[in-house]
Amino acid sequence: MHIPDGFLDPKVWAGASAVSAGALAGALAQTRKALEERQVPLLGVMGAFIFAAQMVNFPVAGGTSGHLLGAALAAVLLGPWSAMLIMTAVLVIQMLFFYDGGLTALGANVLNMAVIAPWVAYGTYRLFAGLSRGSTGRGVAVFLASWLSVMAAALACSLELALSGTVPLGVVVPAMMGWHALIGIGEGVITTVAVAFVSRVWDLEQPGQKSLTVGERK
Amino acid sequence: MKKNLLWGLLIALVVAAFLSPFASPYPDGLERVAEDKGFLDLAEGKELIQVFMPDYQFPGIPHEGLATSIAGIIGTLLVFGAVYFLGKALARKRGVASTVQGKDERRY
Numbered sequence: 001m002h003i004p005d006g007f008l009d010p011k012v013w014a015g016a017s018a019v020s021a022g023a024l025a026g027a028l029a030q031t032r033k034a035l036e037e038r039q040v041p042l043l044g045v046m047g048a049f050i051f052a053a054q055m056v057n058f059p060v061a062g063g064t065s066g067h068l069l070g071a072a073l074a075a076v077l078l079g080p081w082s083a084m085l086i087m088t089a090v091l092v093i094q095m096l097f098f099y100d101g102g103l104t105a106l107g108a109n110v111l112n113m114a115v116i117a118p119w120v121a122y123g124t125y126r127l128f129a130g131l132s133r134g135s136t137g138r139g140v141a142v143f144l145a146s147w148l149s150v151m152a153a154a155l156a157c158s159l160e161l162a163l164s165g166t167v168p169l170g171v172v173v174p175a176m177m178g179w180h181a182l183i184g185i186g187e188g189v190i191t192t193v194a195v196a197f198v199s200r201v202w203d204l205e206q207p208g209q210k211s212l213t214v215g216e217r218k
Numbered sequence: 219m220k221k222n223l224l225w226g227l228l229i230a231l232v233v234a235a236f237l238s239p240f241a242s243p244y245p246d247g248l249e250r251v252a253e254d255k256g257f258l259d260l261a262e263g264k265e266l267i268q269v270f271m272p273d274y275q276f277p278g279i280p281h282e283g284l285a286t287s288i289a290g291i292i293g294t295l296l297v298f299g300a301v302y303f304l305g306k307a308l309a310r311k312r313g314v315a316s317t318v319q320g321k322d323e324r325r326y
Contacts, residue, residue, distance in 0.1 A: 006260040031308045032310075033310075037309040039305075041220070041223050044301040047301035048230040051230070052290060053230075055241060055293075057241040057242040057244070057246060058242055059242040060247075063244050063245075064250040065246055066247055067241070085304060085305075086301055089297055089304065092300070093293060094293070096269065098293065099265065099267065102264070103266045104266065166260060167251075172255065176247065176248070201222055
């Protein structure tokens with residue numbers, strides 16, 4: 001759901017950029033406090049994987065496709081602050097080198113996919129992972145977090161389009177939410193499998209902690 | 219870098235190189251909505267910058283799948299590099315910590 005140039009009017013993209021800039025300043029400050037050098041390569045690998053996975057569109061239905069967003073994957077495994085920075089790096093490189101997502105729309109795309117999506121994923125994950133123990137409970141929490149992160153980003157995108165006067169709110173919301181409810185299932189399946197795989201390889205901590213790998217010891 | 223991480227990077231590169239050429243060509247959710255609701259044309263001719271690999275195609279390669287693979291590999295490495303150097307710049311340095319700082323570090 002990378003918004004191209006031309007869809008948003010100046011007040012919306014400028015406003016979204018300001019909100020994103022503030023949120024990123026927070027992420028930089030938090031990361032500077034908490035990030036340890038040994039965790040840095042892991043962040044790089046997460047960014048690389050998310051970029052690669054975003055290239056692989058999967059068909060959902062009726063001649064429409066979707067691709068992994070990755071915000072939930074990063075937020076669940078690395079925590080929301082790191083996820084914000086990783087997602088932003090992916091979006092900036094996609095814009096600068098591939099023109100996927102517009103230059104003026106970058107702030108809005110960051111807001112939807114690098115701020116709202118990771119935080120919705122993280123909040124949902126923490127809420128549901130705390131309710132039940134064990135790997136099934138965690139799987140359900142990861143799936144819900146992934147699905148909701150896509151829906152939240154799609155809703156934010158719809159609001160930005162409507163505020164820009166591009167399309168009426170009552171038209172864009174049901175359309176965007178409908179397609180992204182399907183795309184979100186793909187997001188949920190891929191993220192749940194990826195988290196299960198990574199936690200097998202890494203012997204991660206139990207759910208309910210700040211993030212699974214933040215206390216990674218090896 | 220630890221072995222697991224090298225495997226992770228390798229998986230990312232394999233996805234970028236070998237799966238991306240088989241990506242679905244259908245429009246994504248937003249593009250589809252823009253098409254259906256008649257605002258896709260708003261983006262036409264609005265390009266503000268010239269980029270090196272538009273549409274995830276490495277320039278000058280006639281084989282579309284190969285052009286996508288190469289673009290994918292380059293993009294994957296660019297993101298890895300960008301996040302790595304950003305992380306290095308932000309991360310707290312180790313090795314100079316006194317005992318007190320050492321205790322402080324373990325809180326995280």
